[in-house]
Amino acid sequence: MYKYGLLNYFEAQFTKVSHEIIKMGPWMNVYLTFEVEPIEKLPSDLQEPSGLAVYDGDGERKEIIVLNEGTDSEYKFTDLEKEQLSLYLDAVMTRK
Structure with missing residues (x-):
């Protein structure tokens, strides 16, 4: 993750990922919780x-x-972190 302006940049590994799906009109929000390694x-x-x-x-x-x-x-999120979460989300959305 990094702060706008590329401050505090670090790559995280996500473990124990879980989700909650909330539909709002035509939109669907998937809230993700996870643990970050290394904390x-x-x-x-x-x-x-x-x-x-x-x-x-x-x-x-x-x-x-x-x-x-x-x-x-x-x-x-960094590109690698988005990739980790995308793999999880793709699996969730195919089961939905």
Whole structure:
């Protein structure tokens, strides 16, 4: 993850990933919770990272964003982190 402006950059491995799906009109939000390895790399201003994947009415993923303590944050996922989460999300969406 990294903060806008490429500050506090680090690569995380996600373990114990789980999700909750919430439909809102034509949109579907998939809230992701996970544990971060190595935990000691988490910056002090990123207390409880999680994720949100947003899908449109056709089931196409539009975005994956980092949440901190359940709300928007200034952090973004790296490409490798998005890849990890995409594999998990693809498996979830095929079972849905």
